[in-house]
Amino acid sequence: MEGCGEDGQVKLLGVAYSPFVVRVRIALALKGIHYELIEENIQNKSELLLQSNPVHKKIPVLIHNGKSVCESMIIVQYIEEKWEKKAPNVVPKDPYDQSIARFWVAFIDDKFIPSILGVFKGEGEEKQKAVEESVANLVLLEEALSGKGYFGGDEIGLVDVALGGLLATVQTIERVTDSVIIDTQKLPLLSTWVHKFCKAEGVKEVLPDPAKLFEFLSEIRAKFTSPPTGN
């Protein structure tokens, strides 16, 4: 195929500031896979997106040699399996370690994301409750990080990608909603992990621009919250 390296033709349909797209970009960058990022307009989805993910019609979609893979953490596992020989291996080899990694990925998706969305959409008491829930969820992840530099051990693994992809969004939600989620007092290990993760090769290159993300999330939040009173 023209224009394809040894990895084949790799296209990623997405939006640079989407935390789910960031997850996939981290996995691709860690493995050193060359790909083309095709920016989608979520208000006016492309034919390619609708055809590639007809069930959910959502980004990200990875198209590898014409075959579509959907859903961020399924794509991350696909990248691992397809380019297994390229280091690092984000999915542990040991079945038990694998199950633990999958457990925390599911926890992040099913528990942490809804709680942080609660902060983003909430106001007053409701927001405060969601902040407490988000911190409580991170406290459980803090325990899972105990004794390790990354969730994956010495190297970035599946849970690091799952949580780390959300990081820029979480930090921006903290600013937009004036909340503290990654509380350095309550989450010392996770706070250290944040700094280490954001500086890692393969991560720092793909993190979305904080100013643009702030602007984007501020606009969305304005739609959820009541209009300001006064002039």
Next chain:
Amino acid sequence: MEGCGEDGQVKLLGVAYSPFVVRVRIALALKGIHYELIEENIQNKSELLLQSNPVHKKIPVLIHNGKSVCESMIIVQYIEEKWEKKAPNVVPKDPYDQSIARFWVAFIDDKFIPSILGVFKGEGEEKQKAVEESVANLVLLEEALSGKGYFGGDEIGLVDVALGGLLATVQTIERVTDSVIIDTQKLPLLSTWVHKFCKAEGVKEVLPDPAKLFEFLSEIRAKFTSPPTGN
């Protein structure tokens, strides 16, 4: 270890009629793994369950040589990885096929289960809407089954276990709510699959008793729906 075969000591904390426990029992039966089913009382959870799944405190939990694995489809993947050499292999070897299987498993958990729960809990128009949604979700799965005997091809795979584990519950919800979900007209392939799946070795032995499941689900449904009028 005393009382352990070559597979090590395998315990399953669960309840025989739970669809999530059935998924795990199917996977264990397909591989021919000997295990002890430890019946939990959901109203009064055992210390062992609380210690083994401290985050969610939910069944099923597989305890293999003292190590706990939680969440049904994570357990099924663990069983596959741990006893990879025992046929059948429910997780496809090819990374793309694997991603497709994971996609439909996520679809079943994130879309189909909420829709069928809507049928179970709903009444009148609300129930009817949930029936339509459930059937629409199954129509998508029907398409995924096209040209194949099982979702996994010639043999039972990950998607078969994920959907098949729910089957007895879905059929009982149809009876309890007087609804038609697995519509033979709209879902001819899936209807054939149901018959084939339920008769398969490793499946038929672990399906919950229909009469007991009917009684159990009728009692729960009575709590969701209004009390009958009249005498």
